[in-house]
Amino acid sequence: MPLHRGRPGWVVRPAPGRRGRTVVHDATCRRAVGDGTEPGTQEALDALMREGARACTDCDAAAVLVPALELGQGHG
Numbered sequence: 001m002p003l004h005r006g007r008p009g010w011v012v013r014p015a016p017g018r019r020g021r022t023v024v025h026d027a028t029c030r031r032a033v034g035d036g037t038e039p040g041t042q043e044a045l046d047a048l049m050r051e052g053a054r055a056c057t058d059c060d061a062a063a064v065l066v067p068a069l070e071l072g073q074g075h076g
Helices: 041-048 060-072
Strands: 010-014 022-026 053-055
Touching (some): 022 060, 041 053, 041 060
Parallel strands (some): 022 053
Antiparallel strands (some): 010 022
């Protein structure tokens, strides 16, 4: 699913049925609806680095953010 330019960004939501865990979605992801925050890219990357967080694989989040995290390892 390509990133929709009309609503760029990310959404961090609680993982369904998993207390204390979060999922980062592309803002256009159908699973991004409901409770959540809409951080910028840096904040979305920070959210992914927290314990219990993962990137959604149904949208661009995993394809875009996970490689960005891997590139940043060892450079900070």
